[in-house]
Amino acid sequence: MASLNALIGLLDDELQPARFADYCPNGLQVEGRSEVRRLMTGVTACEALIDAAIAWQADAILVHHGYFWKGESPVLKGMKRRRLAKLLAHDISLIAYHLPLDAHPQLGNNAQLAAVLGLNRTGALFPHDSRAVGDVGEWPAAMSAQAMQQRLGECLGRPVLHIAGGSAPIRRVAWCTGGAQGFMEQAIEQGVDAYLSGEISEPTVHAARESGVHYFALGHHASERYGVQALGGWCAQRLGIEHCFTDIDNPA
Ligand SMILES: [Zn+2]
Numbered sequence: 001m002a003s004l005n006a007l008i009g010l011l012d013d014e015l016q017p018a019r020f021a022d023y024c025p026n027g028l029q030v031e032g033r034s035e036v037r038r039l040m041t042g043v044t045a046c047e048a049l050i051d052a053a054i055a056w057q058a059d060a061i062l063v064h065h066g067y068f069w070k071g072e073s074p075v076l077k078g079m080k081r082r083r084l085a086k087l088l089a090h091d092i093s094l095i096a097y098h099l100p101l102d103a104h105p106q107l108g109n110n111a112q113l114a115a116v117l118g119l120n121r122t123g124a125l126f127p128h129d130s131r132a133v134g135d136v137g138e139w140p141a142a143m144s145a146q147a148m149q150q151r152l153g154e155c156l157g158r159p160v161l162h163i164a165g166g167s168a169p170i171r172r173v174a175w176c177t178g179g180a181q182g183f184m185e186q187a188i189e190q191g192v193d194a195y196l197s198g199e200i201s202e203p204t205v206h207a208a209r210e211s212g213v214h215y216f217a218l219g220h221h222a223s224e225r226y227g228v229q230a231l232g233g234w235c236a237q238r239l240g241i242e243h244c245f246t247d248i249d250n251p252a
Contacts (some may be wrong), residue, residue, distance in 0.1 A: 001035055001036065001037045001240070001241065002035070002036050002239035002240070003035060003036070003243050004028075004032070004033070004035065004036055004059075004060065005034075005058065006239065007036050007039070007095070007235060007241075008027055009141045009240060010030050010096065010097065010235060010238060011027065011062075011095065011116070011231075011235065012027055012103070012183075012241065014107070014234075015097050015100035015104055015231075016100060019100070019130075019131060020099040020100055020103070020131055021070055021131065021170065022098050022099045022100075023071075023098065024066060024068055024069050024070065024096065024098050025050060025066075025068055025096075026096065026097050026098060026099075027095065027096075028093060028094075028095055028098055029066045029067055029068060029094045029095065029096050029165070030067070030084065030087050030088070030092075030093060030216050031093055031188075031215075032059065032060060032087065032090075032091045032092045032093035032094075033059055033090075033091045033093070035059065036059040036093070036239075036241055037059055037241060037242060038056060038057060038059050038060075038241065038243075038244070039058065039059070039060050039061075039062055039127040039232055039235060039236065039241055039242065039243050039244075040053040040056055040058040040060070040061050040062070040232075040243075040244050040245075040246055040247070041061070041062045041063065041228045041229060041231070041232035041243065041244070041245045042050065042061065042062070042063050042228065042245065042246045042247070042248060043063065043064050043065060043221055043224050043225055043228060043247075043248070043250070044063060044065040044248070044250070045061060045063045045065065045066050045067060045083065045094055045096065045149070046083070046121055046248055047079070047083050047086070048081060049061065049063070049242050049246055049248050050083060050086045050087060050092070050247070051086070051187070052246045053090075053092055053187060054086065054090050054092070056244055056246075058092060058244070059091075059092065060092060060093040060094075060095055061087075061092060061093070061094050061095065061237070062095045062096070062097075062231065063094070063095070064094050064096070064097065064098060064101050064102075064109065064227060064228045065098070065224075066094060066095075066096025066098070066173050067083075067084075067094070067096070071192045072076070073090035075105075076100075079198070085170045096184045097228075099131075099133060101231065102133040102176075102177060102178065102224075102227070103131075103133045104227070104231075105172065105233055105235050106230075107225035107227060107230045107231045107234055108133075108227050109177040109178070109223070109224045109228075110134065110135050110175060110176060110177055110224060110227075110228050111135075111193035112224055112226035112227050112229070112233070113177055113226055113227075114135065114137060115173060115226075116155050116156070116226055117151070117152065117155050118139070118140070118155070119137045119138070119139060119173060119175065120138055120139075120140065121135050121136070121137040122136055122137045122138060122204060123135070123136045123137075124136065125174050125175075125176055125183060125186055125187065125190065126186060128139060130153060133144060133176055133180070134174065134175065134176030134180060134183055134186070135174065135175055135176070136172070136173070136174045136187075136190055136192060136231070137172075137173060137174075137175075138171050138172050139170065139171055139173065141171075142167060142169035142170060143170055144169055144170070144172040145162060145164060145170060145194070145214050147163045148157065148162075148170050148194065148214075148216070148226075149216065152196070152216055152218060156218055156219070156220055156222045156223075157222075158219060158251075160203045160216050160217065160218055160219075161200060161207065161216065161217040162214065162215070162216050163200070163204065163208040163214065163215040163216075163217075164209070164212065164245045165193070165194065165208050165209070165212045165213045165214035165215070166193070166209070166214070166215060168193065168215070169193075170193040170194045170214060171193055172191070172192040172193050172194075173192055173193065173194045173195070173196065174186075174187035174192045174194075174195045175189055175195070175196040175197065176196075176239075177197065177198055177199045177218075177220075177223040177224045177227075178197070178199070178219065178220050178223060178224050179197070179198055179199045179220055180198070180199075181197045181198075181199050181200050181201050181204045181215075181217070182201075183195075183197065183209075184197075184204055184205065184207045184208070184213070184215065187213060188211045188213050191250040192211060192213060193196075193214065193222050194214035194215070194216060195208075195213055195214070195215055195216070195227065196215075196216045196218055197215075197218070197223065198216065198218055198219055198220035198221070198222070198223040198224065199217060199219075199220045199252070200215070200217035213214065219250075219251065219252065220250075220252055221249075221250035221251075221252060222239060224245060228245070229245040232244075232245055
């Protein structure tokens with residue numbers, strides 16, 4: 001068992017949220033009971049995750065996508081009210097880390113995705129901005145786009161969308177988890193053979209076709225399942241608390 005303060009202190013020390021200009025508060029978002037014995041992790045603090053946390057008698061939930069995003073209405077009604085009502089009624093804390101979790105060099109979404117896929121990191125997608133997220137790296141051996149699409153699908157357990165670029169084998173790859181298809185231009189500038197992110201937009205298709213850089217859309221959720229899982233396990237080991245990752249499936 002650990003105090004909630006100890007858990008938040010450990011996470012803040014490790015993830016350094018003050019280093020990032022983010023779109024949401026990082027760290028404790030909703031305060032629950034002061035002691036944490038069971039920590040549930042998930043990608044998004046949706047109602048189904050909260051229900052799973054209540055059933056497991058979790059004391060705190062740790063997620064990548066929490067609440068209170070910049071620009072959203074501050075009014076507590078509908079979906080937002082129901083989620084908060086359940087958290088407060090069951091005295092469960094909500095802890096969320098967004099960009100700091102994407103960027104962490106070992107426990108982060110990008111580092112953990114690379115580990116799951118078998119990609120070796122060689123540098124940053126934005127080498128001159130220490131607060132930016134995204135990585136550049138390479139496969140141990142070059143492969144065709146078809147082989148890469150198959151490998152990605154096998155590693156992630158779901159089909160992956162491929163927009164073809166050039167016909168040469170793929171070795172150098174850039175990646176950024178979540179909705180980072182807008183960084184395609186930066187990936188092209190880095191001279192990689194392929195770029196991976198979670199989502200896809202209409203212009204992404206043209207950028208891939210016209211630049212010759214392949215684009216693979218892994219799914220926003222699928223690309224961000226691994227960081228929070230690693231972080232939860234790391235907390236459990238440090239603090240001697242129980243940890244359970246719950247995957248609320250999301251095709252997007
Ligand atoms: Zn995300």
